[in-house]
Amino acid sequence: MSAKLNALNSDSYIDVSQYRDQHFKGNRYEQEKLLKQSNTLYVGNLSFYTTEEQVHELFSKSGDVKRIIIGLDKVKKTACGFCFVEYYTRADAEHAMRFINGTRLDDRIIRTDWDAGFKEGRQYGRGKSGGQVRDEYRQDYDPARGGYGKLAQQHRPTEARNSF
Amino acid sequence: MDLCSFFLSFSGGQPHKRRRTSEPIEIEDRLESLICRVGEKSTSSLESNLEGLAGVLEADLPNYKNKILRILCAVARLLPEKLTVYTTLVGLLNARNYNFGGEFVEAMIRQLKETLKNNLYNEAVYLVRFLSDLVNCHVIAAPSMVAMFENFISVTQEEDVPQVRSDWFVYVVLSCLPWVGKELYEKKDVEMDRLLSQIEGYLKRRVKTHVPMLQVWTAEKPHPQEEYLDCLWAQIQKLKKDRWQERHILRPYIAFDSVLCEALQHNLPPFTPPGHMPDAQYPMPRVIFRMFDYTDAPEGPVMPGSHSVERFVIEENLHCIIKTHWKERKTCAAQLLSYPGKNKIPLNYHIVELAQATEMLYMRLDTMNTTCIDRLINWFSHHLSNFQFRWSWDDWSDCLTVDLEKPKPKFVKEVLEKSMRLSYHQRIVDIVPPTFSALIPAEPLFIYKYEDESASSLPGYAVTVTVGNAIKNRASNEEILTILKEVPNPNQEDDDDEGESFNPLKIEVFLQTLLHLAAKSFSHSFSALGKFHEILKTLTDSDEGKLHILKVVYEVWRNHPQMIAVLVDKMIRTQVVDCAAVANWLFSQDMAHEFTRLFIWEILHSTIRKMNKHVQKIQKELEEAKDKLEKQQHKRVSLFMDKNSEDEEGQLEEQIERLQEKVESAQSEQKNLFLVIFQRFIMLLTEHLVRCETGSVDISTPWYKNCIERLQQIFLMHHVTIQQYMGTLENLLFTAELDHHILAVYQQFCALQL
Numbered sequence: 001m002s003a004k005l006n007a008l009n010s011d012s013y014i015d016v017s018q019y020r021d022q023h024f025k026g027n028r029y030e031q032e033k034l035l036k037q038s039n040t041l042y043v044g045n046l047s048f049y050t051t052e053e054q055v056h057e058l059f060s061k062s063g064d065v066k067r068i069i070i071g072l073d074k075v076k077k078t079a080c081g082f083c084f085v086e087y088y089t090r091a092d093a094e095h096a097m098r099f100i101n102g103t104r105l106d107d108r109i110i111r112t113d114w115d116a117g118f119k120e121g122r123q124y125g126r127g128k129s130g131g132q133v134r135d136e137y138r139q140d141y142d143p144a145r146g147g148y149g150k151l152a153q154q155h156r157p158t159e160a161r162n163s164f
Numbered sequence: 165m166d167l168c169s170f171f172l173s174f175s176g177g178q179p180h181k182r183r184r185t186s187e188p189i190e191i192e193d194r195l196e197s198l199i200c201r202v203g204e205k206s207t208s209s210l211e212s213n214l215e216g217l218a219g220v221l222e223a224d225l226p227n228y229k230n231k232i233l234r235i236l237c238a239v240a241r242l243l244p245e246k247l248t249v250y251t252t253l254v255g256l257l258n259a260r261n262y263n264f265g266g267e268f269v270e271a272m273i274r275q276l277k278e279t280l281k282n283n284l285y286n287e288a289v290y291l292v293r294f295l296s297d298l299v300n301c302h303v304i305a306a307p308s309m310v311a312m313f314e315n316f317i318s319v320t321q322e323e324d325v326p327q328v329r330s331d332w333f334v335y336v337v338l339s340c341l342p343w344v345g346k347e348l349y350e351k352k353d354v355e356m357d358r359l360l361s362q363i364e365g366y367l368k369r370r371v372k373t374h375v376p377m378l379q380v381w382t383a384e385k386p387h388p389q390e391e392y393l394d395c396l397w398a399q400i401q402k403l404k405k406d407r408w409q410e411r412h413i414l415r416p417y418i419a420f421d422s423v424l425c426e427a428l429q430h431n432l433p434p435f436t437p438p439g440h441m442p443d444a445q446y447p448m449p450r451v452i453f454r455m456f457d458y459t460d461a462p463e464g465p466v467m468p469g470s471h472s473v474e475r476f477v478i479e480e481n482l483h484c485i486i487k488t489h490w491k492e493r494k495t496c497a498a499q500l501l502s503y504p505g506k507n508k509i510p511l512n513y514h515i516v517e518l519a520q521a522t523e524m525l526y527m528r529l530d531t532m533n534t535t536c537i538d539r540l541i542n543w544f545s546h547h548l549s550n551f552q553f554r555w556s557w558d559d560w561s562d563c564l565t566v567d568l569e570k571p572k573p574k575f576v577k578e579v580l581e582k583s584m585r586l587s588y589h590q591r592i593v594d595i596v597p598p599t600f601s602a603l604i605p606a607e608p609l610f611i612y613k614y615e616d617e618s619a620s621s622l623p624g625y626a627v628t629v630t631v632g633n634a635i636k637n638r639a640s641n642e643e644i645l646t647i648l649k650e651v652p653n654p655n656q657e658d659d660d661d662e663g664e665s666f667n668p669l670k671i672e673v674f675l676q677t678l679l680h681l682a683a684k685s686f687s688h689s690f691s692a693l694g695k696f697h698e699i700l701k702t703l704t705d706s707d708e709g710k711l712h713i714l715k716v717v718y719e720v721w722r723n724h725p726q727m728i729a730v731l732v733d734k735m736i737r738t739q740v741v742d743c744a745a746v747a748n749w750l751f752s753q754d755m756a757h758e759f760t761r762l763f764i765w766e767i768l769h770s771t772i773r774k775m776n777k778h779v780q781k782i783q784k785e786l787e788e789a790k791d792k793l794e795k796q797q798h799k800r801v802s803l804f805m806d807k808n809s810e811d812e813e814g815q816l817e818e819q820i821e822r823l824q825e826k827v828e829s830a831q832s833e834q835k836n837l838f839l840v841i842f843q844r845f846i847m848l849l850t851e852h853l854v855r856c857e858t859g860s861v862d863i864s865t866p867w868y869k870n871c872i873e874r875l876q877q878i879f880l881m882h883h884v885t886i887q888q889y890m891g892t893l894e895n896l897l898f899t900a901e902l903d904h905h906i907l908a909v910y911q912q913f914c915a916l917q918l
Contacts, residue, residue, distance in 0.1 A: 005238050006193060007200035011491045052685050053726060057585040061546065064733075064770075068686070098491055104550045106587065 013098040017113050023126075024116060034116040039066070039093050040086040042115040046071075047144035048079050050106045058105050059085045063092020069123050075130030081145050082125075082132060084118050108144065192231050195224070199235050203249060210249065211419045218256035225264060233271050240272065241279070244290040245484040247297055247343070252416040255301025259427035265303050269295075269430050280438050283445045289336050295432065296340035299347050301417045302424040306351035308432040309344065310359070313337045317359055319437055320366040326918050327371060328446040331393060333437060334363055338396050339480075342473045345400070346408035360404070367397055373915035376908075377876050378451040383531035387454040387470065395452045396476060403473040412474040414504050448916045455524055461510035468509065478509060518547070526560060529571040534873035535880070537575060538762060545582035553583060553595045564599060569760065569866045573603060578762050581605040585726050608724035610683040613676050624673040627651050632677045641698045648674055648699075666708045674699065675716045679731075686730055693734055700740045710745035715754060725763035732767055736774055743775045743837045751844035760870045768841070769881060775837050776885050779830045786823040792816055835889050838882075842897050845875045846906060853903050863905070872909065879913040887917070 016035045024031045043055065052068050059065050064087065071082035087093040093114075101112040127136040129150040138149030147153065202217050203210040221232055239250050258265025272295060279288040295312075298304040316333040319325075337359070341348075349356050372391055376382075379389040390398075403410060417424060458467040468474040482500065489496035503511055525532070525540055532540075548555060563572035580603055584592045589607045596604065613619060614628040630647050639647075653667040674696075682692035693700065704710045714732065721727045735741045749755065750768055758764055793816040800809055849871060856863045879886060886893070898910040 005196055005200060005235070005242060007196045008242060008488065010495070013491065013493070051588075052687055054586060054588075056686060056730065057582075057726065058549075061542075070687075098493065107552060 011094075011098075013101065014094045019113060021116060023122075031116055035114040037090065038114050038117060039088065039090050040084055040115040040117050041093055041096060041112045042082065043085055044082045044111045044113070045108055046079075046081045046083060046110060047106045047108055048081055048146060049144060050079070050081075050083075050108075052083075054106055055083055055085065058100060059096055062087075062095035062100055064088050067118075069118055071125060071132070072123055073130040074124040074126075080125045080131040081135070084115055084123070085112075086118065106144075191228065192235075195221075195228060195231055196235050199232075199239060199250075199253075200243070202253070210416055214249070214253055214256060214416060215420075218253060218260065221253075221257060222260045225261060229264065229267075233268060236268060237271050237275050240294040241275065241287045241290055243484075243488065244293070245481045245488065247290070247294055248413060248415050248417065251294060251297040251301045251303075252420065254298060255303055255417055255424050255427065256420060258301070258303045258430075259423050262428050265427070266430050269298070269304060269432065273433060273435065276435075277438070285332055285447050289339060292336050293340050293343060296344040299344050300415070302427045302429055305429040305431050306348055308430075310348055310352045310355050312432050312435050313340075313348075313359055314355070315435055316437060317362050317366075320362065322440070325440045326444075326446065327915075328448065328917060329440055329444065330366065331370070331449060332446050334366060335393060335396065338363065338393075338400050339476075341400050341408075342403065342410050342477050343413060345403060346410070349408055360400075363397070367393060371915065371918075374449050374912050375451060377880070377912035377916070378449070380451070380453055380533050380536045381528060381531045382533070383528075387457065389454070390452050390470075392450040392452050395470070398471040399473045399476050402471050410473055410477075412468075412477050412505055412508070446917075455521070455528075460520070460524075465508050465510050474509070478505075478511075523559070526572070526575070529575050532571065533876075534870055535877045537571065538765070541575060541578045541582060541762060545579050545586065548579075548583055549586040553587070553591065555595075557596050557600060561597075561599060564602070567866075568602065571866070574760070574866075576600070577603045577605070581725070581762075584608070606723040608727070610680060610724070611720055611722065612680045613672070613719070614680075623654070624651050624669050627673050628677045631674060632681065635678060635681055641696060644674075644696070645699060645702065666706045666712070667703075668708075668712045671703050671709065671712050672716050674703065675713060676720055679717070679720050686727070689727070689731060690734055693731070693738065693740070697738060697740070700735075704740055707745065710741040711749055711752070714741060714746065714749040718749075718755070725761070729763060729767050729770070733770060733774075736771065743771050743833070744840050746771045747837060747840045747844070751841075751848070760867060765874060765877070769877075772837065772841075772878075772882055772885075775834050776882070779827070779834050782823065782826050782830050786820065786827050789816060789820045789823055793820060834885065835892065838878075838886060838889060839892070839896065841878060842875075842893065845871070845878075846897060846902065849875070849906050850903055853905060872905070875906075875909050876912070879909070883913070883916070886913075890914075 016032065020028065020031055041059075043059075046055075052070055055068050055070075056065055059068075065085060066088045067084075067086045069084045069086075070079050071084075072078060073080040085093075085096070087096070097112055097114075100110075102109060104110070125131040125133070125135075127133045127150065129136060131146065131150070135145055136150045138145075139152055141148050198217060198220065203213050206213050208216075224232065236250065236254060239246070243250070254265070254268055258268070272291060276288060276291045276295075279285075279291060292312075295304060296309055299306050299309050316337050319333040320330045322330065345356075370393070372394075375389075375391050381389055452470075454470055456467060458469065461467050468478070481503065485499045485503070486496060489499055501511075522544060529537060557576075560572070560576060563570075563576050566573060568574065568577070580592050580596065580600075583595075584605050589605070592604055614622065614625055619625055627647065627650050630650075631644060634644050634647055648670050651667060651670040651673050653665070654669050655666065678692050678696060679689060682688040700713070704713050713735070717728060717731050717735075721731070732741070732746060736743060736746065747768065750764055755764065793813065796809065796813050796816060800813070849868075852865075852868055852871070853863055855861075893910070898907060900907070902910075
């Protein structure tokens with residue numbers, strides 16, 4: 001009796017994205033399976049100054065947060081603009097995807113995506129300089145993410161180099 | 165683009181036979197899509213789309229009749245905001261195929277019975293409304309619809325049934341009248357008058373104890389907060405006075421009148437409302453929320469009055485749109501903004517004018533229910549955080565002129581506190597004018613009792629240094645416990661015990677030091693609690709220990725309520741403290757000065773929710789084990805019994821016994837938690853009431869309003885769980901001896917399901 005209408009079951013905000021973790025230990029099928037059951041979200045485009053407390057406050061709006069792991073620069077061990085948020089239930093994580101993804105935290109539009117689950121080591125940026133890969137090649141100036149991208153920084157003459 | 169969509173984009177095409185031999189699932193999906201999306205994104209008119217679709221479906225009936233029936237029944241139930249679109253479609257199909265019309269009506273009646281049986285009362289309303297609009301489409305004969313309504317209203321004559329049961333049947337009938345009142349009155353005015361008069365009699369004798377608990381504002385001005393049936397009755401009365409002229413509802417069937425009036429109608433089978441069952445869960449009564457009237461939208465179309473039936477219809481439709489599309493926020497917004505008929509009502513103004521709405525809500529804070537103020541605080545701070553915290557705070561400088569415990573300054577204070585959580589302290593200092601400095605939250609810093617040399621005279625100081633160093637040097641739990649043995653127990657004269665009994669100083673010394681070292685972030689503190697879990701468990705072995713640990717957490721983090729909340733949460737989850745301890749702590753004298761702050765209630769409700777989830781989890785485990793045993797027993801019957809399956813069964817039975825005990829123990833803990841909470845409320849409120857009485861002082865202080873509404877909130881937020889324990893509550897706590905102010909809250913709550 002309780003016939004559902006597929007046409008009405010659209011829930012696109014919780015769909016799995018195209019991104020796949022290249023360092024994932026396992027095949028594509030296994031990764032996708034984990035993504036579809038996961039209670040953990042990757043959160044990107046954070047400011048380097050965004051704190052665990054701010055993340056907790058925002059993401060608690062969609063349910064009880066089990067754990068937050070702030071992403072760190074591999075070299076400096078300081079925040080480098082991403083984090084993982086793990087919920088106790090999948091349903092709460094889905095609400096975050098529906099209602100928090102694409103809204104602002106610390107004045108920046110943040111992006112959430114399903115994550116296959118935190119494993120030790122995944123809290124570090126994978127860019128050559130220690131931060132996230134996206135900050136290696138970025139051309140724009142973003143004061144909340146260390147200014148210019150790392151590559152662009154190398155091409156900018158510094159004060160020290162120009163003076164004698 | 166498939167043939168059907170291509171075909172439908174033309175107006176008034178010929179019906180066309182489908183010769184495809186696709187997968188059945190594909191066909192079903194395509195049919196669903198066609199039906200669900202009729203009229204959307206089309207250059208042709210809705211009427212021509214409907215005509216086209218009717219043709220396609222008629223052609224498909226020989227092969228796909230059941231699927232089409234299923235889909236149409238489903239849209240009747242799940243797409244109520246497009247009711248008249250689909251009744252028109254059914255009307256057209258009925259005109260072309262009388263038997264199909266009959267089968268559809270039968271299927272709807274079956275579906276109605278099912279939804280009622282399954283306590284799906286909201287969906288049942290949509291089904292009855294659909295049936296009633298089918299009268300307008302010449303599918304159902306008016307007299308048989310009136311007969312169904314008469315059967316519904318006869319429920320009001322039933323004795324010994326909950327009021328909410330007869331309420332629902334009255335509601336269903338009244339809520340159909342905007343759609344079908346005119347037609348029914350034209351055909352059966354005598355019967356309809358009798359029906360309405362019976363309804364009027366019922367509404368007069370109805371009990372409305374529940375209303376105060378559900379009102380957003382306690383004041384009648386500027387808009388009365390009406391009980392939902394009273395409001396609907398007034399709206400129907402006005403509609404009747406206007407001779408059932410209803411101009412808002414989109415009625416595509418009017419364009420097809422010449423076709424439809426040729427159709428043969430069906431009679432609804434006599435429908436006896438299912439009898440009352442003890443486990444029935446009727447919808448609870450509501451109070452209609454009103455905050456705008458015609459004076460609030462000065463330009464553009466006029467806002468329909470609160471007793472105009474348009475108001476009812478529009479609110480229903482907007483409500484349905486949100487319910488249907490909540491998962492897809494962009495779609496939902498688009499649907500709301502493209503609401504048909506939006507040009508005749510100030511829709512955009514009232515959806516989009518958040519600033520004005522906020523302003524209006526702020527102005528009426530003094531009489532607003534505390535729970536609603538909570539929601540406003542959470543919404544507004546979250547909203548601000550998405551708009552760089554820009555707000556004209558000076559417009560609200562009136563809040564600075566009154567006592568800070570009054571609703572307006574309190575609201576602003578809580579908003580700033582929440583805003584700080586989403587940003588940082590200096591940001592808040594920067595965004596408010598200097599005049600608001602008294603409302604700015606404290607900087608969320610740790611307060612360490614043993615901070616500097618001046619603390620060296622405090623008892624236990626020396627141990628804090630030793631313990632601190634031990635922790636930094638990664639000492640083991642045993643080593644630290646040994647160090648802690650040095651802490652004197654202020655509760656005892658001699659120390660001839662092993663130091664095992666409750667020692668508040670020991671707790672203080674250890675916890676202050678540990679939390680101070682871990683103060684950097686939530687993760688640091690959680691890690692600390694985890695690492696020294698053993699020690700914490702030892703220290704909090706007694707109830708006093710649990711209470712004291714909470715006290716210390718508050719002492720050190722009292723400027724950082726967010727941290728307090730997450731630490732308490734962690735301590736419950738790791739069983740360092742239990743839920744009752746948290747409740748007792750929140751209601752303790754030490755916390756009385758914080759009693760009206762939002763974070764207190766967030767912690768309490770979070771604690772109750774954890775308790776509820778814990779019980780549900782074990783109940784689920786028990787159910788699963790029982791299912792497993794049942795499966796095992798079935799297997800045993802069919803195969804021969806061997807030692808292995810016998811053992812397995814025995815193990816399962818043992819497991820079930822253990823889980824049964826666990827469930828009982830958890831439920832007992834849950835009941836105890838509510839008893840503690842209610843008991844504490846009663847004590848506090850009684851104290852206040854007695855004090856006021858003896859001093860001949862008005863009881864209605866801001867504190868009292870806050871407290872009594874917090875009590876209401878406990879009932880409303882956890883009503884499902886609390887209903888299990890009503891017997892105990894009534895016998896032990898909410899007895900006739902209680903002050904009537906407190907008892908009234910309990911009675912209002914009971915009235916919600918009576």
